[in-house]
Amino acid sequence: MEQFKQIQDLVSPKFTWEVFETVLKKQSNSDKVKLINITLGSETSKGDSYLSTVTRFSVDYTGENNGDSKPFKLHVFGKSLLRNVARRNTYRNSDFFANEIVFYEEIWPKLDAFQKEFNALKTIQLYDEIPNYLCGEFDGSNDYMLLEDLSYQGYQSASRSDALTFERAKLVLKVLSKYHALGYAFKELHPESFQETASKLRETYFHDDFRGWYAKFQHNLSIITLDAVEKELPEVYGNRLKEIFARDYYGEAVALCAPSAKTNFKTIAHGDTWMPNLLIRFDEKKQPVHSVLIDFQLARYATVAQDLLFFTYACIDEDLRANHREDLIKYYCQEFSAFFAQFVPENPNVLTYDAMAKEMKANGMFAFNMTMEAIIMSLLDDHEVPDLDEMQGEEAVPLEIALSIVTLLKTKEKRLKVANIFKHMMDLNYV
Known part of the structure; x- marks a missing residue:
């Protein structure tokens, strides 16, 4: 022993x-x-x-x-939980653990039982692209969870700075659409049970309670973003960005993520669909054959458009967005509708491209808030990543100090990556 x-x-x-x-x-x-x-x-x-x-x-x-x-x-x-107590408290570590354990112990079992009840009556395609949860517990001090390690099945995690090819993007979107459609079908057929289940999740990122935690760090991100936009884009884009920063743009994301938000196609959203949370398995010819979603710490009851938006900006590059964005969204909608129709066959086209495009536009400020942080963090070189374990003691350190990334992006390539994402959002009237 x-x-x-x-x-x-x-x-x-x-x-x-x-x-x-x-x-x-x-x-x-x-x-x-x-x-x-x-x-x-x-x-x-x-x-x-x-x-x-x-x-x-x-x-x-x-x-x-x-x-x-x-x-x-x-x-x-x-x-x-992080062993460094100051770091743990700085990042509100236990809040995120609690939400993910609730997902694995309360949310996923309900979704899985729902689809298996259907499968017992009529063979259907099951959604099983999720790690096998073994055990876990949260009490605020000793939180942990154990999952089956999928790396031994050939799955690989992408780095923060990777981008997907068209085929890999489709592979991930197929999995994401099935996950969303399963929850949406559960809500459609068992609305009371769904609402009871979804209510167990807690918002971990965009909530008025977290303004003091996030505001100054987000201000530092805004300085970096504005510098990139003003240096690389025409003046009209910088002016729009200044208008956004003069508003309560964090509050706009709070409103969109609230359970009461008047958005469409709401289900159990993943919440954090960027590269490190997407595992891909390759065959012997190095071709992608399967994908799995991991890390449900930001799971929330929200529109599917939020996951699709964040994926669009955090996981695919500018060329793919420019040439195949519409194709990928259409593919997602087709796969969502096909999986949903197994449970509700009388509605085979439940999610159209036009409906999704409208919903994505309505949730543009969610995409802006999530993406600006994720992209800037992904552009950090290794020596620019703070050594978080240097924190001393047990008291939380202000996030803007713990992640002191006030250095402006030094290269034109990095500035353009940030600036062109904002340009794309503005050109589509997302922001």
Whole structure:
């Protein structure tokens, strides 16, 4: 048990052998299990995980039923609260953990049970592009969750600065559309149960309670954004951006993300559809064949347009946006409607391109708020990523100090990336 104690020390004191024994029994469908060996895996790299401490490990064990013993292996991806308490409090670490654990323990089981009830009556295509949740707990001090490590199935995570090709973008949009359509069908057929389920989620980013936490950091982002736009675009774009910054633009995102928002096509949105949260599996010819969504810390009850908007700006580059944006949105709508029609066949075209285009325009300020932060953060060089573990003590540090990115973008290429995204938003009247 010394090996398990080592893992427990890395994960959480709440991660007991009794908890893990239950997990191993369930995974192997065994009455008894015996631990053989635990092997620690690689750690995450600097800047890749602001909100959690990652522990990877593999478990060899035997499972026994009626005297018959068989060997099993389980690869585990563990997420725990940040060990640095000041950093943990600075990033409101436990808020995000609580929301993701609620998703895996309360939201996803309802969605999965809903589709499997249908499948028992009539074979349908199931949505299963989600990590296998093993266990977890949150109490504000010892939060953790364990998922099956999909890297052993060939899935790879993209970096913050990667962009998708057309085929990879379609692969991700197929998965995203199925995920959205499943929740939307559940809401359509069981509205009361859906609302009860969705109400368990808590907004973790755009809420009036978080203005003091985010405002000065967002102001620093606005300085960088305005500098890029004024240096690289005609004056009209800079003037529009100044008008936006003179408004309560954070408040506009708050209103769009509120459960009471009068938006359309609302379901359980992922909330954070950028590159590090998209896993892709490749075949032996290096062709993308499957994708999985991970990290539901920002999950909320919101319009599907928000996920699609953030994906459009954070995951695909300028050329792909210019040449294939409409094609990708149409593909998403077709896949959404096809998956939804399995549950509600009388409405085979529930989501049209025109309806989605209108909804995306109505949620443009959500896209602006999310994208400006994500893109600027993705443009940071390794030496510009703050060493967050240098924080001392237990008190939260103001976010604008913890992420002190007041340096303007130094190269024309980086400025253009920020400026052209704003130009695209403005040209489409999103902002």
